[in-house]
């Protein structure tokens with residue numbers, strides 16, 4: 001039980017992320033397209049997809065060396081697919097619009113401000129969110145569809161990522177999270193230095 005309680009702070013950033021990813025799908029209304037008819041996915045296929053995104057997100061998340069942030073990264077890596085919402089509701093719009101650098105930056109900043117610490121935005125969440133998005137894209141490329149509207153909502157065309165870029169994307173995700181670990185230790189050291197004066 002105590003384990004769960006200590007992971008509770010991961011809930012708020014994940015919910016904010018889920019809401020922004022769903023809302024981001026509405027940018028598709030700017031550029032209506034013929035609705036994609038969803039392939040019928042079988043349960044095992046969905047389970048593999050979900051498992052893949054969770055593992056890639058978790059693998060990157062462990063580099064924060066913080067269980068809460070690792071959980072945030074894992075959740076974000078999966079939940080970006082909430083951006084299929086508008087097209088799943090049969091709006092004639094492009095899906096996947098949150099698979100974008102601007103989504104990662106915008107949402108990361110929103111979460112950082114929403115989770116202020118001592119009145120200062122906690123920009124660790126910006127890095128974790130970049131990690132979550134990159135690890136998601138990595139698994140998408142690996143699993144077969146590396147076409148992303150990476151500049152949405154400013155440009156809604158899709159860019160094709162080469163197959164092997166999944167490696168770079170996942171390494172990028174790990175490095176973003178490692179940045180969190182490094183900034184946390186250096187903040188701690190500064191705090192200790194101040195205290196020892």
Ligand SMILES: [Zn+2]
Pocket residue numbers: 081099136140
């Ligand atoms: Zn995806």
